[in-house]
Amino acid sequence: MSLYLALAWLFVMIVLVVIEVATLGLVCIWFAGGALLAAIVAVFGGPWWLQLIVFVLVSTVLLIFTKPLAKKYFTEKIQKTNSEDLIGKKVMVTEEVDNVKATGVAVASGLEWTARAKEDGVIFIKGEIALVHAIEGVKLILVKCPQEHNVDDKEIFQYK
Numbered sequence: 215m216s217l218y219l220a221l222a223w224l225f226v227m228i229v230l231v232v233i234e235v236a237t238l239g240l241v242c243i244w245f246a247g248g249a250l251l252a253a254i255v256a257v258f259g260g261p262w263w264l265q266l267i268v269f270v271l272v273s274t275v276l277l278i279f280t281k282p283l284a285k286k287y288f289t290e291k292i293q294k295t296n297s298e299d300l301i302g303k304k305v306m307v308t309e310e311v312d313n314v315k316a317t318g319v320a321v322a323s324g325l326e327w328t329a330r331a332k333e334d335g336v337i338f339i340k341g342e343i344a345l346v347h348a349i350e351g352v353k354l355i356l357v358k359c360p361q362e363h364n365v366d367d368k369e370i371f372q373y374k
Contacts, residue, residue, distance in 0.1 A: 216256045219265060223253035240284055241277070248273030300346045304359060305329070311338035311356060320344065320354055329354045 227249035234242040252269040260268075300322050308326065311318030313334045320329035320338075331338060332347050332355050344356040 216259050219262060220253045220256035223249045223256055223265065223269070227253065240281055244276035244281065245269075245273045247276050298349065300354065301348060303346055304343050305346055305354060305356070307338045307340055307342045307344055307356075310340055311344070318356075320356065322346065322354060327354045328352060329356055331355075332357050 227246045230242040230246035230249060234240075234246065248269040248271075251272045252265040255265045255268050303322065305320040305322040305327075307318070307320050307329065309317060309319035311320070311329045311331055313331050313336075318329040318331075318338065320327050329338070329344075330350075330353050336358065338344050338356060338358075343359050345359050346354050347357045348355040
């Protein structure tokens, strides 16, 4: 009987490893480790309830204590997209930006973007230079460019 249970645990382990490889979610692998130790308990003749306890405890311990470390070292760092690099940069308004009229186009890095003002009462006229405050979907959210200061825009507007 214990040999059949050991084979069942090994089958569970293989299924969990296949799921982990397919999804790369760093969840199933810890349960696969629990299934492996439960299979070892089964090989040595441990009762089914002990196998189940070993599976749950080992899986939980692996999940709680090693998942944060694995995520830190094995997942890729989040990188900015090209569009996120536009935040804080100057753009040229090519069509009047007016939130009330739902109009506005700006050119950033040679591409036309739909543009809106950060505040509804602010209007940007054609040819005006504006700063990109944020990106919402496919729209640039613009703020007025400081004209009176001769410093880098990044020093005035701290974006995160």
